Amino acid sequence: MKWFYHDHKDFESAVYKCRVACDIADWSLVQDVFAEMASNYKNHVRIEEDVLFPAYDAHPGASSGPTASLEADHEQILHLMDHIAQGLAENDRESLAENFSLLYRILRNHHEKEEEIFLPMASGALYSNKDAILAEMHSLAAKGD
Numbered sequence: 001m002k003w004f005y006h007d008h009k010d011f012e013s014a015v016y017k018c019r020v021a022c023d024i025a026d027w028s029l030v031q032d033v034f035a036e037m038a039s040n041y042k043n044h045v046r047i048e049e050d051v052l053f054p055a056y057d058a059h060p061g062a063s064s065g066p067t068a069s070l071e072a073d074h075e076q077i078l079h080l081m082d083h084i085a086q087g088l089a090e091n092d093r094e095s096l097a098e099n100f101s102l103l104y105r106i107l108r109n110h111h112e113k114e115e116e117i118f119l120p121m122a123s124g125a126l127y128s129n130k131d132a133i134l135a136e137m138h139s140l141a142a143k144g145d
C-alpha cells in the first residue's frame with residue numbers, strides 16, 4: 001500500500017506548491033501543477049471508491065459508516081477542486097490562495113483518516129483479498145484518463 005501514502009504526500013505537496021505560487025502570482029505554475037494533481041487525484045479516488053472501499057464493505061462484519069464518511073469527503077474535495085478549476089479558467093484569482101489553503105487542510109484531514117483509521121481497520125479485509133484487489137487496481141490504472 002505504499003502508493004497510497006505516496007499519492008497522499010504528492011497531493012498535499014502539489015496543493016502547497018499552488019498556494020505558494022499564488023503569493024508570487026505565478027499563474028502558469030499554479031495552472032500546470034493543479035491540472036496534473038487534479039487528474040491524478042481523480043484516479044486515486046476511483047481506485048479507492050471502486051476497489052478498496054467495496055472490498056472492505058464486502059467483508060463480513062464491516063459497517064458502511066467509515067467508507068460512507070470517506071466518500072463524503074471525496075465529494076467535498078472534488079467540489080472544491082471544481083470550484084478552483086473554474087476560478088483558474090475564468091482568471092478569477094480573488095479567493096484562489098484561500099481556496100488552496102482550505103483544500104490543503106481538508107486533504108490533510110482526509111488522508112489522516114484514511115491512513116490512521118481506515119487502513120488499520122481494513123487491513124485484514126484488504127489483505128485476505130490482496131491478489132484480486134491488486135489485479136483490479138492494475139486494470140483501472142491501465143485504463144487511466
Ligand SMILES: [Fe+2]
Nearest residue numbers: 048070074114
Ligand atoms: Fe480518499
Ligand SMILES: [Fe+2]
Nearest residue numbers: 008044048114
Ligand atoms: Fe487516499
